[in-house]
Amino acid sequence: MSKEKSYVSEAVMRRMPKYYRYLSDMEKSGVERVSSKELSQRMGLTASQIRQDFNCFGGFGQQGYGYNVSELRHEIHKILGLHNKYDIVIIGAGNLGQALANYTGFEKDGFLAKALFDINPRLIGMSIRGIPIYDIDEMESFVRNNNIHIAAICTPKEKAQEAAERLIRSGVRGIWNFAAVDISAPNHVIVENVHLSDSLYTLSFRMSDD
Amino acid sequence: MSKEKSYVSEAVMRRMPKYYRYLSDMEKSGVERVSSKELSQRMGLTASQIRQDFNCFGGFGQQGYGYNVSELRHEIHKILGLHNKYDIVIIGAGNLGQALANYTGFEKDGFLAKALFDINPRLIGMSIRGIPIYDIDEMESFVRNNNIHIAAICTPKEKAQEAAERLIRSGVRGIWNFAAVDISAPNHVIVENVHLSDSLYTLSFRMSDD
Structure with a gap:
Protein backbone atom coordinates (compact mmCIF):
# COMPACT_ATOMS: atom_id res chain seq x y z
CA MET A 1 0.00 0.00 0.00
CA SER A 2 1.45 3.34 -0.97
CA LYS A 3 0.08 6.58 0.30
CA GLU A 4 0.38 9.48 -2.06
CA LYS A 5 -1.89 11.96 -0.47
CA SER A 6 -1.07 14.82 -2.77
CA TYR A 7 -2.86 12.86 -5.50
CA VAL A 8 -5.91 12.12 -3.40
CA SER A 9 -8.92 14.29 -4.27
CA GLU A 10 -11.07 16.02 -1.69
CA ALA A 11 -13.91 13.64 -2.59
CA VAL A 12 -11.82 10.50 -1.97
CA MET A 13 -10.51 12.03 1.25
CA ARG A 14 -14.11 12.55 2.44
CA ARG A 15 -15.03 8.95 1.63
CA MET A 16 -12.15 7.30 3.50
CA PRO A 17 -13.66 7.98 6.97
CA LYS A 18 -16.93 6.58 5.68
CA TYR A 19 -15.26 3.34 4.55
CA TYR A 20 -13.64 3.12 7.95
CA ARG A 21 -16.98 3.61 9.68
CA TYR A 22 -18.76 0.97 7.59
CA LEU A 23 -15.93 -1.56 7.92
CA SER A 24 -15.76 -1.02 11.69
CA ASP A 25 -19.50 -1.66 11.99
CA MET A 26 -19.22 -4.75 9.76
CA GLU A 27 -16.30 -6.14 11.75
CA LYS A 28 -18.27 -5.59 14.95
CA SER A 29 -21.24 -7.51 13.51
CA GLY A 30 -18.96 -10.41 12.61
CA VAL A 31 -18.81 -9.94 8.83
CA GLU A 32 -15.53 -11.48 7.63
CA ARG A 33 -15.47 -10.86 3.89
CA VAL A 34 -17.11 -8.34 1.60
CA SER A 35 -17.01 -7.87 -2.17
CA SER A 36 -16.78 -4.39 -3.65
CA LYS A 37 -20.31 -4.98 -4.92
CA GLU A 38 -21.71 -5.72 -1.45
CA LEU A 39 -19.78 -2.82 0.07
CA SER A 40 -21.05 -0.50 -2.66
CA GLN A 41 -24.65 -1.51 -1.98
CA ARG A 42 -24.29 -0.88 1.74
CA MET A 43 -22.65 2.49 1.18
CA GLY A 44 -24.66 3.78 -1.76
CA LEU A 45 -21.62 3.97 -4.08
CA THR A 46 -20.77 2.02 -7.22
CA ALA A 47 -18.38 -0.93 -7.07
CA SER A 48 -16.09 0.69 -9.61
CA GLN A 49 -16.02 3.87 -7.50
CA ILE A 50 -14.82 1.83 -4.55
CA ARG A 51 -12.12 0.10 -6.58
CA GLN A 52 -10.98 3.46 -7.95
CA ASP A 53 -10.85 4.96 -4.47
CA PHE A 54 -8.79 2.07 -3.14
CA ASN A 55 -6.46 2.28 -6.15
CA CYS A 56 -5.45 5.77 -4.96
CA PHE A 57 -3.66 3.87 -2.19
CA GLY A 58 -2.29 1.10 -4.39
CA GLY A 59 -5.39 -1.09 -4.07
CA PHE A 60 -6.03 -3.65 -1.36
CA GLY A 61 -5.73 -6.88 -3.33
CA GLN A 62 -9.32 -8.03 -3.54
CA GLN A 63 -9.32 -11.74 -4.33
CA GLY A 64 -12.11 -13.31 -6.34
CA TYR A 65 -14.11 -13.75 -3.16
CA GLY A 66 -13.88 -10.23 -1.77
CA TYR A 67 -11.97 -8.18 0.77
CA ASN A 68 -11.09 -9.41 4.22
CA VAL A 69 -13.05 -6.94 6.38
CA SER A 70 -10.59 -6.79 9.30
CA GLU A 71 -7.57 -6.40 7.06
CA LEU A 72 -9.21 -3.72 4.95
CA ARG A 73 -10.33 -1.88 8.06
CA HIS A 74 -6.78 -2.10 9.40
CA GLU A 75 -5.32 -0.66 6.18
CA ILE A 76 -7.74 2.25 6.20
CA HIS A 77 -7.07 2.79 9.91
CA LYS A 78 -3.40 3.29 8.99
CA ILE A 79 -4.19 5.50 5.99
CA LEU A 80 -6.30 7.73 8.22
CA GLY A 81 -3.36 8.03 10.60
CA LEU A 82 -5.39 6.55 13.45
CA HIS A 83 -2.41 4.52 14.68
CA ASN A 84 -1.11 7.90 15.90
CA LYS A 85 -2.18 9.37 19.22
CA MET B 1 -34.03 35.13 -9.97
CA SER B 2 -35.13 31.63 -10.80
CA LYS B 3 -34.49 28.70 -8.55
CA GLU B 4 -33.97 25.43 -10.32
CA LYS B 5 -32.54 23.34 -7.58
CA SER B 6 -32.52 20.09 -9.47
CA TYR B 7 -29.76 21.58 -11.64
CA VAL B 8 -27.70 22.78 -8.69
CA SER B 9 -24.68 20.60 -7.98
CA GLU B 10 -23.72 19.41 -4.52
CA ALA B 11 -20.65 21.70 -4.65
CA VAL B 12 -22.72 24.82 -5.44
CA MET B 13 -25.20 23.83 -2.76
CA ARG B 14 -22.37 23.65 -0.21
CA ARG B 15 -21.07 27.08 -1.22
CA MET B 16 -24.39 28.93 -0.89
CA PRO B 17 -24.34 28.92 2.95
CA LYS B 18 -20.77 30.17 2.78
CA TYR B 19 -21.78 33.11 0.55
CA TYR B 20 -24.55 33.87 3.00
CA ARG B 21 -22.13 33.79 5.92
CA TYR B 22 -19.61 36.09 4.25
CA LEU B 23 -22.26 38.53 3.04
CA SER B 24 -23.88 38.65 6.49
CA ASP B 25 -20.51 39.46 8.08
CA MET B 26 -19.79 42.11 5.43
CA GLU B 27 -23.20 43.72 5.87
CA LYS B 28 -22.62 43.79 9.63
CA SER B 29 -19.25 45.53 9.13
CA GLY B 30 -20.91 48.17 6.95
CA VAL B 31 -19.64 47.04 3.52
CA GLU B 32 -22.16 48.26 0.93
CA ARG B 33 -20.83 46.99 -2.37
CA VAL B 34 -18.53 44.16 -3.41
CA SER B 35 -17.22 43.05 -6.80
CA SER B 36 -16.99 39.36 -7.65
CA LYS B 37 -13.21 39.84 -7.56
CA GLU B 38 -13.20 41.20 -4.00
CA LEU B 39 -15.67 38.56 -2.85
CA SER B 40 -13.54 35.85 -4.46
CA GLN B 41 -10.44 37.07 -2.63
CA ARG B 42 -12.20 37.08 0.71
CA MET B 43 -13.64 33.61 0.16
CA GLY B 44 -10.70 31.91 -1.54
CA LEU B 45 -12.63 31.22 -4.75
CA THR B 46 -12.16 32.56 -8.27
CA ALA B 47 -14.31 35.43 -9.55
CA SER B 48 -15.52 33.32 -12.46
CA GLN B 49 -16.50 30.54 -10.04
CA ILE B 50 -18.65 33.01 -8.14
CA ARG B 51 -20.32 34.30 -11.30
CA GLN B 52 -20.97 30.71 -12.41
CA ASP B 53 -22.47 29.82 -9.03
CA PHE B 54 -24.79 32.82 -9.11
CA ASN B 55 -25.79 32.02 -12.69
CA CYS B 56 -27.30 28.76 -11.40
CA PHE B 57 -29.95 31.04 -9.88
CA GLY B 58 -30.29 33.34 -12.87
CA GLY B 59 -27.47 35.66 -11.77
CA PHE B 60 -27.82 38.67 -9.50
CA GLY B 61 -27.20 41.49 -11.97
CA GLN B 62 -23.78 42.74 -10.97
CA GLN B 63 -23.35 46.24 -12.33
CA GLY B 64 -19.93 47.57 -13.36
CA TYR B 65 -19.28 48.57 -9.77
CA GLY B 66 -20.16 45.33 -8.00
CA TYR B 67 -22.98 43.69 -6.09
CA ASN B 68 -25.04 45.48 -3.49
CA VAL B 69 -24.15 43.47 -0.38
CA SER B 70 -27.52 43.75 1.38
CA GLU B 71 -29.49 42.91 -1.75
CA LEU B 72 -27.27 39.95 -2.59
CA ARG B 73 -27.47 38.69 0.99
CA HIS B 74 -31.25 39.03 0.83
CA GLU B 75 -31.43 37.03 -2.42
CA ILE B 76 -29.32 34.22 -0.99
CA HIS B 77 -31.36 34.31 2.22
CA LYS B 78 -34.41 33.55 0.08
CA ILE B 79 -32.64 30.87 -1.96
CA LEU B 80 -31.61 29.13 1.25
CA GLY B 81 -35.24 29.15 2.36
CA LEU B 82 -34.39 31.17 5.45
CA HIS B 83 -37.54 33.28 5.09
CA ASN B 84 -39.32 30.15 6.30
CA LYS B 85 -39.63 29.28 9.97
Whole structure:
Protein backbone atom coordinates (compact mmCIF):
# COMPACT_ATOMS: atom_id res chain seq x y z
CA MET A 1 0.00 0.00 0.00
CA SER A 2 1.45 3.34 -0.97
CA LYS A 3 0.08 6.58 0.30
CA GLU A 4 0.38 9.48 -2.06
CA LYS A 5 -1.89 11.96 -0.47
CA SER A 6 -1.07 14.82 -2.77
CA TYR A 7 -2.86 12.86 -5.50
CA VAL A 8 -5.91 12.12 -3.40
CA SER A 9 -8.92 14.29 -4.27
CA GLU A 10 -11.07 16.02 -1.69
CA ALA A 11 -13.91 13.64 -2.59
CA VAL A 12 -11.82 10.50 -1.97
CA MET A 13 -10.51 12.03 1.25
CA ARG A 14 -14.11 12.55 2.44
CA ARG A 15 -15.03 8.95 1.63
CA MET A 16 -12.15 7.30 3.50
CA PRO A 17 -13.66 7.98 6.97
CA LYS A 18 -16.93 6.58 5.68
CA TYR A 19 -15.26 3.34 4.55
CA TYR A 20 -13.64 3.12 7.95
CA ARG A 21 -16.98 3.61 9.68
CA TYR A 22 -18.76 0.97 7.59
CA LEU A 23 -15.93 -1.56 7.92
CA SER A 24 -15.76 -1.02 11.69
CA ASP A 25 -19.50 -1.66 11.99
CA MET A 26 -19.22 -4.75 9.76
CA GLU A 27 -16.30 -6.14 11.75
CA LYS A 28 -18.27 -5.59 14.95
CA SER A 29 -21.24 -7.51 13.51
CA GLY A 30 -18.96 -10.41 12.61
CA VAL A 31 -18.81 -9.94 8.83
CA GLU A 32 -15.53 -11.48 7.63
CA ARG A 33 -15.47 -10.86 3.89
CA VAL A 34 -17.11 -8.34 1.60
CA SER A 35 -17.01 -7.87 -2.17
CA SER A 36 -16.78 -4.39 -3.65
CA LYS A 37 -20.31 -4.98 -4.92
CA GLU A 38 -21.71 -5.72 -1.45
CA LEU A 39 -19.78 -2.82 0.07
CA SER A 40 -21.05 -0.50 -2.66
CA GLN A 41 -24.65 -1.51 -1.98
CA ARG A 42 -24.29 -0.88 1.74
CA MET A 43 -22.65 2.49 1.18
CA GLY A 44 -24.66 3.78 -1.76
CA LEU A 45 -21.62 3.97 -4.08
CA THR A 46 -20.77 2.02 -7.22
CA ALA A 47 -18.38 -0.93 -7.07
CA SER A 48 -16.09 0.69 -9.61
CA GLN A 49 -16.02 3.87 -7.50
CA ILE A 50 -14.82 1.83 -4.55
CA ARG A 51 -12.12 0.10 -6.58
CA GLN A 52 -10.98 3.46 -7.95
CA ASP A 53 -10.85 4.96 -4.47
CA PHE A 54 -8.79 2.07 -3.14
CA ASN A 55 -6.46 2.28 -6.15
CA CYS A 56 -5.45 5.77 -4.96
CA PHE A 57 -3.66 3.87 -2.19
CA GLY A 58 -2.29 1.10 -4.39
CA GLY A 59 -5.39 -1.09 -4.07
CA PHE A 60 -6.03 -3.65 -1.36
CA GLY A 61 -5.73 -6.88 -3.33
CA GLN A 62 -9.32 -8.03 -3.54
CA GLN A 63 -9.32 -11.74 -4.33
CA GLY A 64 -12.11 -13.31 -6.34
CA TYR A 65 -14.11 -13.75 -3.16
CA GLY A 66 -13.88 -10.23 -1.77
CA TYR A 67 -11.97 -8.18 0.77
CA ASN A 68 -11.09 -9.41 4.22
CA VAL A 69 -13.05 -6.94 6.38
CA SER A 70 -10.59 -6.79 9.30
CA GLU A 71 -7.57 -6.40 7.06
CA LEU A 72 -9.21 -3.72 4.95
CA ARG A 73 -10.33 -1.88 8.06
CA HIS A 74 -6.78 -2.10 9.40
CA GLU A 75 -5.32 -0.66 6.18
CA ILE A 76 -7.74 2.25 6.20
CA HIS A 77 -7.07 2.79 9.91
CA LYS A 78 -3.40 3.29 8.99
CA ILE A 79 -4.19 5.50 5.99
CA LEU A 80 -6.30 7.73 8.22
CA GLY A 81 -3.36 8.03 10.60
CA LEU A 82 -5.39 6.55 13.45
CA HIS A 83 -2.41 4.52 14.68
CA ASN A 84 -1.11 7.90 15.90
CA LYS A 85 -2.18 9.37 19.22
CA TYR A 86 -3.33 12.97 19.20
CA ASP A 87 -3.43 15.25 22.22
CA ILE A 88 -6.16 17.85 21.97
CA VAL A 89 -7.09 21.08 23.70
CA ILE A 90 -10.54 22.61 23.49
CA ILE A 91 -10.72 26.39 23.27
CA GLY A 92 -14.00 27.69 24.66
CA ALA A 93 -15.71 25.76 27.45
CA GLY A 94 -19.25 26.77 26.52
CA ASN A 95 -21.99 24.33 25.52
CA LEU A 96 -20.21 22.86 22.55
CA GLY A 97 -16.75 22.74 24.15
CA GLN A 98 -18.24 20.97 27.15
CA ALA A 99 -20.11 18.52 24.92
CA LEU A 100 -16.88 17.62 23.13
CA ALA A 101 -15.07 17.17 26.47
CA ASN A 102 -17.89 14.99 27.77
CA TYR A 103 -17.95 12.76 24.72
CA THR A 104 -15.83 9.62 25.27
CA GLY A 105 -16.13 8.25 21.74
CA PHE A 106 -13.06 10.00 20.32
CA GLU A 107 -10.70 8.50 22.89
CA LYS A 108 -10.92 4.97 21.51
CA ASP A 109 -9.65 6.43 18.21
CA GLY A 110 -6.65 7.97 19.95
CA PHE A 111 -7.84 11.56 20.34
CA LEU A 112 -7.25 12.61 23.95
CA ALA A 113 -8.61 15.88 25.33
CA LYS A 114 -6.02 17.29 27.76
CA ALA A 115 -7.53 20.63 28.77
CA LEU A 116 -10.16 23.25 28.01
CA PHE A 117 -9.50 26.99 28.03
CA ASP A 118 -11.94 29.80 28.65
CA ILE A 119 -12.12 33.44 29.69
CA ASN A 120 -15.06 32.92 32.07
CA PRO A 121 -13.82 33.08 35.70
CA ARG A 122 -16.76 30.94 36.81
CA LEU A 123 -15.58 28.06 34.62
CA ILE A 124 -11.84 28.35 35.21
CA GLY A 125 -10.71 25.84 37.85
CA MET A 126 -13.57 23.44 37.17
CA SER A 127 -13.14 20.21 35.26
CA ILE A 128 -15.21 18.04 32.93
CA ARG A 129 -14.75 14.29 33.20
CA GLY A 130 -11.41 15.04 34.87
CA ILE A 131 -10.32 17.38 32.05
CA PRO A 132 -9.36 20.73 33.62
CA ILE A 133 -10.63 24.14 32.46
CA TYR A 134 -7.81 26.69 32.54
CA ASP A 135 -7.59 30.42 31.95
CA ILE A 136 -7.09 31.25 28.28
CA ASP A 137 -3.91 33.11 29.29
CA GLU A 138 -2.32 29.75 30.03
CA MET A 139 -3.19 28.32 26.62
CA GLU A 140 0.09 28.97 24.82
CA SER A 141 2.41 27.66 27.53
CA PHE A 142 0.21 24.59 28.03
CA VAL A 143 0.19 23.79 24.32
CA ARG A 144 3.96 24.22 24.12
CA ASN A 145 4.81 22.29 27.29
CA ASN A 146 2.47 19.41 26.53
CA ASN A 147 3.21 19.08 22.85
CA ILE A 148 -0.44 19.42 21.87
CA HIS A 149 -1.24 18.38 18.29
CA ILE A 150 -4.81 19.54 17.73
CA ALA A 151 -6.97 22.39 18.99
CA ALA A 152 -10.75 22.30 18.77
CA ILE A 153 -11.93 25.90 18.50
CA CYS A 154 -15.33 26.42 20.12
CA THR A 155 -15.07 30.17 20.74
CA PRO A 156 -17.39 32.87 19.44
CA LYS A 157 -16.50 33.53 15.81
CA GLU A 158 -14.98 36.95 16.56
CA LYS A 159 -12.29 35.27 18.68
CA ALA A 160 -11.54 32.26 16.49
CA GLN A 161 -8.85 33.60 14.15
CA GLU A 162 -6.84 35.19 16.95
CA ALA A 163 -7.03 32.00 19.01
CA ALA A 164 -5.92 29.97 15.99
CA GLU A 165 -2.90 32.19 15.41
CA ARG A 166 -1.79 31.92 19.03
CA LEU A 167 -2.25 28.14 18.94
CA ILE A 168 -0.32 27.75 15.71
CA ARG A 169 2.55 29.86 17.05
CA SER A 170 2.61 27.51 20.04
CA GLY A 171 2.99 24.44 17.86
CA VAL A 172 -0.51 23.14 17.08
CA ARG A 173 -0.61 21.41 13.67
CA GLY A 174 -4.31 20.76 13.35
CA ILE A 175 -7.30 23.03 13.93
CA TRP A 176 -10.75 21.49 14.36
CA ASN A 177 -12.82 24.61 13.90
CA PHE A 178 -16.42 24.86 15.14
CA ALA A 179 -16.66 28.66 14.95
CA ALA A 180 -18.82 30.02 12.11
CA VAL A 181 -15.88 31.63 10.33
CA ASP A 182 -13.16 30.37 8.00
CA ILE A 183 -9.76 30.27 9.66
CA SER A 184 -6.62 31.31 7.75
CA ALA A 185 -3.58 29.21 8.53
CA PRO A 186 -0.17 28.52 7.01
CA ASN A 187 0.19 25.49 4.72
CA HIS A 188 1.75 23.21 7.30
CA VAL A 189 -1.32 23.51 9.52
CA ILE A 190 -4.46 21.55 8.66
CA VAL A 191 -7.83 23.21 9.27
CA GLU A 192 -10.94 21.06 9.38
CA ASN A 193 -14.22 22.95 9.70
CA VAL A 194 -17.48 21.85 11.25
CA HIS A 195 -19.79 24.67 10.28
CA LEU A 196 -23.06 23.74 12.00
CA SER A 197 -24.96 26.75 10.69
CA ASP A 198 -23.84 26.05 7.10
CA SER A 199 -25.14 22.53 7.54
CA LEU A 200 -28.49 23.79 8.81
CA TYR A 201 -28.73 26.29 5.91
CA THR A 202 -28.08 23.47 3.44
CA LEU A 203 -30.88 21.49 5.05
CA SER A 204 -33.19 24.49 4.75
CA PHE A 205 -32.17 25.05 1.12
CA ARG A 206 -32.94 21.47 0.18
CA MET A 207 -36.22 21.44 2.10
CA SER A 208 -37.65 24.65 0.71
CA ASP A 209 -40.26 24.41 -2.03
CA ASP A 210 -38.60 22.19 -4.62
CA MET B 1 -34.03 35.13 -9.97
CA SER B 2 -35.13 31.63 -10.80
CA LYS B 3 -34.49 28.70 -8.55
CA GLU B 4 -33.97 25.43 -10.32
CA LYS B 5 -32.54 23.34 -7.58
CA SER B 6 -32.52 20.09 -9.47
CA TYR B 7 -29.76 21.58 -11.64
CA VAL B 8 -27.70 22.78 -8.69
CA SER B 9 -24.68 20.60 -7.98
CA GLU B 10 -23.72 19.41 -4.52
CA ALA B 11 -20.65 21.70 -4.65
CA VAL B 12 -22.72 24.82 -5.44
CA MET B 13 -25.20 23.83 -2.76
CA ARG B 14 -22.37 23.65 -0.21
CA ARG B 15 -21.07 27.08 -1.22
CA MET B 16 -24.39 28.93 -0.89
CA PRO B 17 -24.34 28.92 2.95
CA LYS B 18 -20.77 30.17 2.78
CA TYR B 19 -21.78 33.11 0.55
CA TYR B 20 -24.55 33.87 3.00
CA ARG B 21 -22.13 33.79 5.92
CA TYR B 22 -19.61 36.09 4.25
CA LEU B 23 -22.26 38.53 3.04
CA SER B 24 -23.88 38.65 6.49
CA ASP B 25 -20.51 39.46 8.08
CA MET B 26 -19.79 42.11 5.43
CA GLU B 27 -23.20 43.72 5.87
CA LYS B 28 -22.62 43.79 9.63
CA SER B 29 -19.25 45.53 9.13
CA GLY B 30 -20.91 48.17 6.95
CA VAL B 31 -19.64 47.04 3.52
CA GLU B 32 -22.16 48.26 0.93
CA ARG B 33 -20.83 46.99 -2.37
CA VAL B 34 -18.53 44.16 -3.41
CA SER B 35 -17.22 43.05 -6.80
CA SER B 36 -16.99 39.36 -7.65
CA LYS B 37 -13.21 39.84 -7.56
CA GLU B 38 -13.20 41.20 -4.00
CA LEU B 39 -15.67 38.56 -2.85
CA SER B 40 -13.54 35.85 -4.46
CA GLN B 41 -10.44 37.07 -2.63
CA ARG B 42 -12.20 37.08 0.71
CA MET B 43 -13.64 33.61 0.16
CA GLY B 44 -10.70 31.91 -1.54
CA LEU B 45 -12.63 31.22 -4.75
CA THR B 46 -12.16 32.56 -8.27
CA ALA B 47 -14.31 35.43 -9.55
CA SER B 48 -15.52 33.32 -12.46
CA GLN B 49 -16.50 30.54 -10.04
CA ILE B 50 -18.65 33.01 -8.14
CA ARG B 51 -20.32 34.30 -11.30
CA GLN B 52 -20.97 30.71 -12.41
CA ASP B 53 -22.47 29.82 -9.03
CA PHE B 54 -24.79 32.82 -9.11
CA ASN B 55 -25.79 32.02 -12.69
CA CYS B 56 -27.30 28.76 -11.40
CA PHE B 57 -29.95 31.04 -9.88
CA GLY B 58 -30.29 33.34 -12.87
CA GLY B 59 -27.47 35.66 -11.77
CA PHE B 60 -27.82 38.67 -9.50
CA GLY B 61 -27.20 41.49 -11.97
CA GLN B 62 -23.78 42.74 -10.97
CA GLN B 63 -23.35 46.24 -12.33
CA GLY B 64 -19.93 47.57 -13.36
CA TYR B 65 -19.28 48.57 -9.77
CA GLY B 66 -20.16 45.33 -8.00
CA TYR B 67 -22.98 43.69 -6.09
CA ASN B 68 -25.04 45.48 -3.49
CA VAL B 69 -24.15 43.47 -0.38
CA SER B 70 -27.52 43.75 1.38
CA GLU B 71 -29.49 42.91 -1.75
CA LEU B 72 -27.27 39.95 -2.59
CA ARG B 73 -27.47 38.69 0.99
CA HIS B 74 -31.25 39.03 0.83
CA GLU B 75 -31.43 37.03 -2.42
CA ILE B 76 -29.32 34.22 -0.99
CA HIS B 77 -31.36 34.31 2.22
CA LYS B 78 -34.41 33.55 0.08
CA ILE B 79 -32.64 30.87 -1.96
CA LEU B 80 -31.61 29.13 1.25
CA GLY B 81 -35.24 29.15 2.36
CA LEU B 82 -34.39 31.17 5.45
CA HIS B 83 -37.54 33.28 5.09
CA ASN B 84 -39.32 30.15 6.30
CA LYS B 85 -39.63 29.28 9.97
CA TYR B 86 -38.70 25.78 11.02
CA ASP B 87 -39.82 24.06 14.19
CA ILE B 88 -37.29 21.54 15.45
CA VAL B 89 -37.20 18.70 17.93
CA ILE B 90 -33.98 17.28 19.32
CA ILE B 91 -33.86 13.54 19.85
CA GLY B 92 -31.41 12.60 22.59
CA ALA B 93 -30.80 15.06 25.43
CA GLY B 94 -27.20 14.02 26.09
CA ASN B 95 -24.21 16.35 25.80
CA LEU B 96 -24.69 17.22 22.18
CA GLY B 97 -28.49 17.49 22.30
CA GLN B 98 -28.19 19.81 25.27
CA ALA B 99 -25.52 21.89 23.54
CA LEU B 100 -27.82 22.34 20.53
CA ALA B 101 -30.74 23.31 22.79
CA ASN B 102 -28.55 25.79 24.66
CA TYR B 103 -27.26 27.46 21.54
CA THR B 104 -29.32 30.54 20.70
CA GLY B 105 -27.66 31.31 17.35
CA PHE B 106 -30.02 29.24 15.22
CA GLU B 107 -33.12 31.08 16.39
CA LYS B 108 -32.28 34.30 14.60
CA ASP B 109 -32.24 32.26 11.38
CA GLY B 110 -35.73 30.94 12.10
CA PHE B 111 -34.91 27.51 13.53
CA LEU B 112 -36.85 27.09 16.77
CA ALA B 113 -36.24 24.17 19.11
CA LYS B 114 -39.60 23.10 20.57
CA ALA B 115 -38.69 20.04 22.64
CA LEU B 116 -36.06 17.43 23.40
CA PHE B 117 -36.82 13.74 23.81
CA ASP B 118 -34.89 11.16 25.79
CA ILE B 119 -35.25 7.76 27.43
CA ASN B 120 -33.43 8.78 30.62
CA PRO B 121 -35.95 9.22 33.47
CA ARG B 122 -33.57 11.61 35.23
CA LEU B 123 -33.75 14.04 32.30
CA ILE B 124 -37.44 13.72 31.46
CA GLY B 125 -39.38 16.61 32.99
CA MET B 126 -36.40 18.95 33.04
CA SER B 127 -35.97 21.79 30.59
CA ILE B 128 -33.09 23.60 28.89
CA ARG B 129 -33.49 27.31 28.31
CA GLY B 130 -37.22 26.73 28.68
CA ILE B 131 -37.25 23.92 26.12
CA PRO B 132 -38.84 20.87 27.75
CA ILE B 133 -37.36 17.35 27.77
CA TYR B 134 -40.08 14.76 27.22
CA ASP B 135 -40.21 10.98 27.24
CA ILE B 136 -39.29 9.52 23.86
CA ASP B 137 -42.68 7.75 23.90
CA GLU B 138 -44.32 11.13 23.39
CA MET B 139 -42.17 11.97 20.36
CA GLU B 140 -44.55 10.89 17.61
CA SER B 141 -47.66 12.58 18.96
CA PHE B 142 -45.71 15.77 19.71
CA VAL B 143 -44.27 15.91 16.21
CA ARG B 144 -47.69 15.32 14.67
CA ASN B 145 -49.61 17.74 16.90
CA ASN B 146 -47.05 20.53 16.61
CA ASN B 147 -46.34 20.19 12.92
CA ILE B 148 -42.60 19.81 13.47
CA HIS B 149 -40.47 20.24 10.34
CA ILE B 150 -37.00 19.11 11.38
CA ALA B 151 -35.58 16.58 13.85
CA ALA B 152 -31.99 16.77 15.06
CA ILE B 153 -30.91 13.22 15.88
CA CYS B 154 -28.39 13.11 18.74
CA THR B 155 -29.01 9.52 19.85
CA PRO B 156 -26.44 6.70 20.01
CA LYS B 157 -25.94 5.40 16.49
CA GLU B 158 -27.75 2.12 17.18
CA LYS B 159 -30.97 4.05 17.81
CA ALA B 160 -30.75 6.61 15.01
CA GLN B 161 -32.39 4.79 12.10
CA GLU B 162 -35.38 3.65 14.16
CA ALA B 163 -35.86 7.15 15.54
CA ALA B 164 -35.66 8.60 12.03
CA GLU B 165 -38.33 6.21 10.74
CA ARG B 166 -40.71 7.06 13.56
CA LEU B 167 -40.11 10.78 13.01
CA ILE B 168 -40.68 10.54 9.26
CA ARG B 169 -43.92 8.60 9.75
CA SER B 170 -45.01 11.43 12.05
CA GLY B 171 -44.43 14.07 9.39
CA VAL B 172 -40.85 15.31 9.79
CA ARG B 173 -39.41 16.42 6.42
CA GLY B 174 -35.83 17.14 7.43
CA ILE B 175 -33.37 15.10 9.48
CA TRP B 176 -30.29 16.79 10.91
CA ASN B 177 -28.31 13.72 11.82
CA PHE B 178 -25.45 13.82 14.34
CA ALA B 179 -25.30 10.04 14.91
CA ALA B 180 -22.26 8.28 13.39
CA VAL B 181 -24.36 6.30 10.94
CA ASP B 182 -25.95 7.04 7.58
CA ILE B 183 -29.74 7.31 7.78
CA SER B 184 -31.95 5.85 5.05
CA ALA B 185 -34.98 7.95 4.23
CA PRO B 186 -37.54 8.25 1.44
CA ASN B 187 -36.89 10.82 -1.30
CA HIS B 188 -39.24 13.46 0.04
CA VAL B 189 -37.24 13.65 3.28
CA ILE B 190 -33.94 15.54 3.35
CA VAL B 191 -31.13 14.13 5.48
CA GLU B 192 -28.21 16.38 6.38
CA ASN B 193 -25.38 14.68 8.23
CA VAL B 194 -22.91 16.14 10.69
CA HIS B 195 -20.49 13.26 11.17
CA LEU B 196 -18.10 14.59 13.81
CA SER B 197 -15.93 11.48 13.86
CA ASP B 198 -15.58 11.49 10.05
CA SER B 199 -14.43 15.09 10.34
CA LEU B 200 -11.86 14.18 12.97
CA TYR B 201 -10.61 11.23 10.87
CA THR B 202 -10.19 13.55 7.88
CA LEU B 203 -8.14 15.88 10.06
CA SER B 204 -5.98 12.96 11.19
CA PHE B 205 -5.58 11.73 7.60
CA ARG B 206 -4.39 15.13 6.40
CA MET B 207 -2.08 15.61 9.42
CA SER B 208 -0.36 12.24 9.22
CA ASP B 209 3.13 12.11 7.70
CA ASP B 210 2.69 13.82 4.33
